[in-house]
Amino acid sequence: MSTPALSTRGLGKSFGSLVVANDINVELPRGERYALIGPNGAGKTTLINLITGMLKPDRGQIFLGPDEITSLAPAQRVRRGLVRTFQINTLFPHLNALEAVALAVCERLGCAGQWWRKLPSYGEAIEEAHAILLSLQLGSICYRATHELAYGQQRLLEIALALATNPKVLLLDEPAAGVPQAESAELFSVIAGLSETITVLFIEHDMNVVFRFARRIIVMIGGRILLQGTPQEIAADKRVREVYLGARHHA
Amino acid sequence: MTSSAVSEPQRYLEARIRWQPLEIAFWLASLLPFWLTPSYLVLASQIAITALFALSLDLILGYAGIVSLGHAAYFGFGSYTAGLIAKWGWGEPITGLAIAAVAAGLLGFLSSFIIARFRHLALIMITLGFGLLLAEAANSASWLTGGADGLQGVRMWELLGVFPFDLYGRAAYAYSLSVLFLAFLLARRLINSPFGLALRGIRERAIRKPAIGAHSAAHIRKIYTIAAVMAGIAGALLAQTTETVSLETLSFQRSADVLVILILGGTGRLYGGIVGASVYMVARDQFSGINPQYWYFWIGLLLIAVVMFLPNGILGGLARFIPRRWRSA
Amino acid sequence: MIASAVGVLFDGFAYGMLLFLLSVGLSVTLGMMNFVNLAHCSFAMLGGYVAVTLTNELRWPFLATLPLAFLAAALVSVAFERLLYRRLYGASDLEQCLLTIGIVFVSVAAAAYAFGTVQQSVTLPSYLRGTVAIAHQSLGVYRLFLIGVSLLITVALVAALEYTRFGAQVRAAVDNQRMARGLGIDVGRVFAITFALGSGLAGLGGALAVEIVGLDHAFAFTYLVYVLIVVAVGGLGSIGGSFAAATVLGISDMAGKYYFPELGAFLIYFVMITLLIWRPGGLIGRR
Numbered sequence: 123m124s125t126p127a128l129s130t131r132g133l134g135k136s137f138g139s140l141v142v143a144n145d146i147n148v149e150l151p152r153g154e155r156y157a158l159i160g161p162n163g164a165g166k167t168t169l170i171n172l173i174t175g176m177l178k179p180d181r182g183q184i185f186l187g188p189d190e191i192t193s194l195a196p197a198q199r200v201r202r203g204l205v206r207t208f209q210i211n212t213l214f215p216h217l218n219a220l221e222a223v224a225l226a227v228c229e230r231l232g233c234a235g236q237w238w239r240k241l242p243s244y245g246e247a248i249e250e251a252h253a254i255l256l257s258l259q260l261g262s263i264c265y266r267a268t269h270e271l272a273y274g275q276q277r278l279l280e281i282a283l284a285l286a287t288n289p290k291v292l293l294l295d296e297p298a299a300g301v302p303q304a305e306s307a308e309l310f311s312v313i314a315g316l317s318e319t320i321t322v323l324f325i326e327h328d329m330n331v332v333f334r335f336a337r338r339i340i341v342m343i344g345g346r347i348l349l350q351g352t353p354q355e356i357a358a359d360k361r362v363r364e365v366y367l368g369a370r371h372h373a
Numbered sequence: 374m375t376s377s378a379v380s381e382p383q384r385y386l387e388a389r390i391r392w393q394p395l396e397i398a399f400w401l402a403s404l405l406p407f408w409l410t411p412s413y414l415v416l417a418s419q420i421a422i423t424a425l426f427a428l429s430l431d432l433i434l435g436y437a438g439i440v441s442l443g444h445a446a447y448f449g450f451g452s453y454t455a456g457l458i459a460k461w462g463w464g465e466p467i468t469g470l471a472i473a474a475v476a477a478g479l480l481g482f483l484s485s486f487i488i489a490r491f492r493h494l495a496l497i498m499i500t501l502g503f504g505l506l507l508a509e510a511a512n513s514a515s516w517l518t519g520g521a522d523g524l525q526g527v528r529m530w531e532l533l534g535v536f537p538f539d540l541y542g543r544a545a546y547a548y549s550l551s552v553l554f555l556a557f558l559l560a561r562r563l564i565n566s567p568f569g570l571a572l573r574g575i576r577e578r579a580i581r582k583p584a585i586g587a588h589s590a591a592h593i594r595k596i597y598t599i600a601a602v603m604a605g606i607a608g609a610l611l612a613q614t615t616e617t618v619s620l621e622t623l624s625f626q627r628s629a630d631v632l633v634i635l636i637l638g639g640t641g642r643l644y645g646g647i648v649g650a651s652v653y654m655v656a657r658d659q660f661s662g663i664n665p666q667y668w669y670f671w672i673g674l675l676l677i678a679v680v681m682f683l684p685n686g687i688l689g690g691l692a693r694f695i696p697r698r699w700r701s702a
Numbered sequence: 703m704i705a706s707a708v709g710v711l712f713d714g715f716a717y718g719m720l721l722f723l724l725s726v727g728l729s730v731t732l733g734m735m736n737f738v739n740l741a742h743c744s745f746a747m748l749g750g751y752v753a754v755t756l757t758n759e760l761r762w763p764f765l766a767t768l769p770l771a772f773l774a775a776a777l778v779s780v781a782f783e784r785l786l787y788r789r790l791y792g793a794s795d796l797e798q799c800l801l802t803i804g805i806v807f808v809s810v811a812a813a814a815y816a817f818g819t820v821q822q823s824v825t826l827p828s829y830l831r832g833t834v835a836i837a838h839q840s841l842g843v844y845r846l847f848l849i850g851v852s853l854l855i856t857v858a859l860v861a862a863l864e865y866t867r868f869g870a871q872v873r874a875a876v877d878n879q880r881m882a883r884g885l886g887i888d889v890g891r892v893f894a895i896t897f898a899l900g901s902g903l904a905g906l907g908g909a910l911a912v913e914i915v916g917l918d919h920a921f922a923f924t925y926l927v928y929v930l931i932v933v934a935v936g937g938l939g940s941i942g943g944s945f946a947a948a949t950v951l952g953i954s955d956m957a958g959k960y961y962f963p964e965l966g967a968f969l970i971y972f973v974m975i976t977l978l979i980w981r982p983g984g985l986i987g988r989r
Contacts, residue, residue, distance in 0.1 A: 217570070217574065222574075235588065235595065240390060242390070440795050493736070499975060666810070666815065666919070669807045670811030677805065681801070
């Protein structure tokens with residue numbers, strides 16, 4: 123079996139007596155589409171924060187491919203291909219979409235520190251940025267300032283920024299949060315259409331979307347992983363039904 | 374789609390940074406004082422120097438979001454360096470300017486390591502403290518700086534070997550204006566480069582930057598050093614064109630003044646410092662009879678009014694009347 | 703000037719207590735709302751001028767002017783808070799900085815206009831003047847009085863914070879504003895009252911300062927720097943931190959002026975920058 127794209131071993135974190143992550147063991151094979159579900163406060167965003175390095179774990183290790191990244195800074199992890207989006211938009215309000223994605227591309231290419239050539243002369247970076255926006259159906263609005271975009275478009279822009287870093291592993295924190303139901307299906311089909319070279323883990327609450335787009339599901343409760351498996355296995359599990367699915371039963 | 378022709382997005386970005394007719398008109402107009410107001414050339418050169426100083430502050434404040442209450446440290450440092458070089462016998466202006474620029478840049482580079490690590494109140498405090506520290510040091514080291522009496526014995530040679538710095542200020546204005554213009558070109562290129570984009574990203578969302586793998590601290594150090602160089606050049610120009618240096622060049626007063634000027638003109642618009650400096654210094658010259666206390670009374674009121682009602686300064690207020698396609702960032 | 707280390711310590715401690723009174727309000731309000739109020743010492747200056755006017759012009763007894771200095775500063779600060787500050791709570795550091803710097807400029811100019819630029823003084827009652835001998839040391843009566851008042855106020859503040867409901871609300875709001883709101887605490891009201899109290903204390907400090915450091919139109923700026931140092935070094939929102947930082951600053955400034963007069967204020971700024979670099983959150987700070 124080939125090395126998983128992302129794995130954690132025994133990851134743990136507490137704030138005083140509050141345990142937010144307890145012995146988390148996860149293995150994401152390359153190219154898979156995983157969903158991370160659980161009730162509010164289960165520790166899903168915390169887990170993403172731990173994996174990306176925005177939060178320091180008390181115990182455990184994190185591996186990107188074969189390399190351990192537990193002690194790397196967030197920006198370093200990004201450069202190695204581990205990228206996340208945020209639940210609440212953290213975009214650049216006054217940059218237009220093209221500029222924002224071009225910035226991410228330039229940072230990756232290492233030319234963001236160059237100040238003696240004007241930006242339009244960096245054809246390669248701009249083309250790539252434009253191509254990413256087109257692939258996410260954002261071509262028509264790429265010259266609009268971010269704060270003028272519709273919310274669904276902003277969420278897609280979040281993903282565009284992540285894609286610009288040429289990720290190997292993409293962690294999406296509720297990518298469709300706040301997006302009306304009709305648009306969220308569209309958003310997820312775009313995500314599903316992402317290249318197979320990218321491994322995707324997304325946090326989501328809408329079970330329809332989860333069962334449709336995820337190939338495997340991880341269920342978290344109270345900082346622990348309750349269960350991992352295919353959608354069918356998860357749907358059939360009694361504990362999951364009781365604790366989580368029971369309250370919001372989707373036929 | 375792989376032709377060597379420039380693509381549509383590139384053309385769009387290119388159009389945004391093209392020189393606007395208004396800009397060209399402005400710079401041509403800056404030559405007018407030579408003919409229209411020849412008795413005000415000394416003031417004009419002071420405006421150019423202040424504009425350059427304000428431009429340097431705009432780079433860190435307007436584009437990278439660093440609030441500094443001590444930017445005069447680099448202005449004064451450049452001023453004293455240039456003054457001392459001339460006092461010690463080397464009165465050639467341009468090389469003196471270059472040396473002062475390097476000195477200020479070095480100081481900026483060293484302090485940037487500290488600056489880049491802080492935000493909010495701690496950053497404000499550190500910049501304030503650093504400025505006050507340097508001012509105190511200059512005050513105490515009166516054997517070097519002349520203390521409260523100022524630096525004496527600064528004698529400049531002719532500019533380019535031909536034009537003397539005289540009371541009419543022709544050489545002074547030509548010199549200051551040329552340096553301002555060159556610095557402006559540099560700032561303009563910088564803002565329109567990928568680095569400029571990165572700075573705007575820092576200003577807009579410090580949280581996001583690590584998540585796209587950005588080297589934020591390195592970027593901040595770089596722009597802070599560049600701004601220090603520019604401020605040092607402005608200070609050196611002042612020393613050379615007035616043939617004197619006083620403690621005032623390092624004072625909190627000067628740091629606060631340049632902040633007011635930039636806010637007045639509008640941050641993040643490249644021309645804000647120039648507009649602000651022009652308005653401020655012409656006004657101050659007109660009201661020069663007034664007791665300085667009362668001047669600061671009105672400045673204080675103006676600041677309050679600007680913050681409450683016109684947060685984007687003069688240029689921001691005017692921007693509403695300028696067609697969208699002409700506007701830059 | 704008492705020519706002994708104990709004398710320097712005593713004077714320094716008294717100076718430190720004065721700085722504490724001037725700074726504690728700013729520390730707590732900064733910690734609570736993160737509002738950069740650079741005009742804090744303008745309220746102190748107001749208190750000073752109130753005391754000066756009342757004792758010199760209206761011949762009030764000095765002690766009676768103190769509560770009035772407190773009240774005047776508190777009331778004026780409430781007016782500013784309602785009219786101006788309130789609108790900028792969510793604004794950027796820069797805007798808050800600029801607004802309050804503007805207020806400082808206006809207050810300094812207004813003071814110069816109303817009172818001129820000369821040093822002011824208060825008329826002290828005879829029982830507060832002179833020195834008293836305690837354990838072979840000759841200590842200034844006024845400084846003893848200042849230390850006494852400050853310690854009393856410190857105890858009152860700490861007690862109020864620990865044991866009253868309002869104090870608990872203040873602590874909650876400083877600790878985590880969002881949480882406090884979530885618990886039903888009217889953070890806006892808590893802040894307004896705290897702000898008034900803090901400014902009032904500054905006013906009181908300003909009145910008490912006249913005898914020790916004098917008062918002129920530039921007071922609002924001169925002492926702003928010291929207050930900012932105390933706040934930054936002591937840590938935002940911490941009364942204990944402000945107390946410690948003020949004491950350290952007062953004693954080192956006094957010692958510096960006495961033993962190394964050529965260095966001037968250089969030492970203080972240097973110490974501040976070093977401390978901030980080492981502990982950006984302040985000595986006992988949290989952020």
